[in-house]
Amino acid sequence: MVPGVSMLRPAEAVFEKTLQGFADHQRARRLTKDTVRQRLRMARQVQGVADGYPWEPVWNRGLFDRWSAMLADSVATSTMRKYQNDLALYLAYLSDPAYEWPQVCQGLFGRFNSFALRDLNAVRHAQEYIGKPSGNRPLAREEIKRLFGSMEPEIRRLRAEGHKGALTAARDLALLTTLYGWGLRRREAARLETHDWRRQAKLPEFGDLAALAVRWGKPSAGQPPRRRMVISVWPWAVQTVQVYLENVRPLFYVDREDDGVMFPTERDEMISERAVNQRFQHWRELAGLPDHLGPHCLRHTYVTRLIESGYDGQFVTDQVGHSHSATTAIYTAVSSDFKNLKVREHLDAAEEAALQRAFAMAETEAEMDDDFSDHASGEPAGRRRRVR
Incomplete structure (x- = not known):
């Protein structure tokens, strides 16, 4: 003053x-x-x-x-x-x-x-996760099928009618596949560029899409965006993105120079995070999924599917860019089928071990009976076993 x-x-x-x-x-x-x-x-x-x-x-x-x-x-x-x-x-x-x-x-x-x-009478932070229980849950396998299964018929319909929305719909298929197939946040996917894709010597079957360099990860307070390298896991996701890069994305640049944006819009700009929400809402409603689901559910689903597929917990944590495995655990909600399978495997393994112990004990008792019989008859045990 x-x-x-x-x-x-x-x-x-x-x-x-x-x-x-x-x-x-x-x-x-x-x-x-x-x-x-x-x-x-x-x-x-x-x-x-x-x-x-x-x-x-x-x-x-x-x-x-x-x-x-x-x-x-x-x-x-x-x-x-x-x-x-x-x-x-x-x-x-x-x-x-x-x-x-x-x-x-x-x-x-x-x-x-x-x-x-x-x-001050404030909300207590007494546990790690205080979000809405169903707001960011993993999608069930049936819900994933309904979401992506409703997209391809709609794309074909729009193309058959010559609707200009067909191009946007085809881009949305690649966008949602990238969110799900690489476990990305909205901002991370929206700001992707084509040069963020990488080759990996150990994964030649994925070609140029074997890894994805995420440059706009969630930052800590006062820090720049975190970076991480996400290794491609699902062949079907790589194939979908490859088709998009070769056949769909070039159509956005027919009348202008390619600026390298992975998911451009018809207004010649990078797709926004709000637009990602809106496009997911559109396809969610078409598939008849619950209104409370958002695009972040695809990231939760990615984590859950990796765990169900047997990937190491630390690998999953590194893939999604979490600092602590406890955060990754919040994202994980394995399905009942997976839990039943694991229980069945445990019971089968326990039953097999019990049978092996029983067989081993029976064989030991049989050998002891043979030795006792040989001793009673006065015949050497080794000779009797050779005769038998």
Whole structure:
């Protein structure tokens, strides 16, 4: 604040200055503009609910409860916790004497709240996963068949009618196959480029599509996107993407130069994450799948299918780019058929071992009987066995 200069609306000006300072504080940690913008929005929202400013008594625990209750029915538990954490970060910044806002507010307004952040009535994070139980579940095998099985007939119908949506539909088939066949997130798939595909000397049968370099993985706070190499696993997925690259994608570049985007749109741009959601919703409705399913379900399905196919847990964790195997375990939901198969294998193995032990014991007892009979007759045991 500039000394000696009177402000027309001091309360509003100070509040805006605190938000500007908080934004600089967050940007210094290399947080993205979207993250900073979201946190500023939370502070403005609470200010609107309170109809007052943070240094005024109206900013109390009752206000936080009222604001949280207002959001409770419209957002997920994980989202609610994030919003509350965003507000707590702003209040922590505002209360830090190093940034001098307590002194400024005391000097201008004669008061400043002492925020007890640890006492705020917030959502507890008592377990690893707090999302919706059915929001990101793996798809059953029958659901996968319905999803992809409904796409090819629709593509053929659109082509037969000369509909311009046939090209987009063919691209969607490759897009959803990539999400499922390589276990990608929406952002990772949307920002793929053709040069991200790699050859692997150990997998010559997959040609140029033996591996996929993911450059836009989910980052840690304040860090650049994580990178990882995903090895191709399913031959059918490689074949679908190969057909797309050779026959479908070039049609997007008939009248313009190829920019290398893996999944372009008819508007000559890269497909957005929102568009990925919309296209999945379109095919989900066509297949008659539940409304709560989203494209991230394909990533969960990928993890589950790898586990069911017998791949090592660490390999699966590396494939999907998780830092800890416990996170991968959240994605895994093996089917009842797989569980029944494993139980059957265990029972069969136990039964086989029991039979082998019984046969071994019977053979040992038979040998002991032979030895006893030989001893009783006075004939050497070795000679009697040779006669037998």
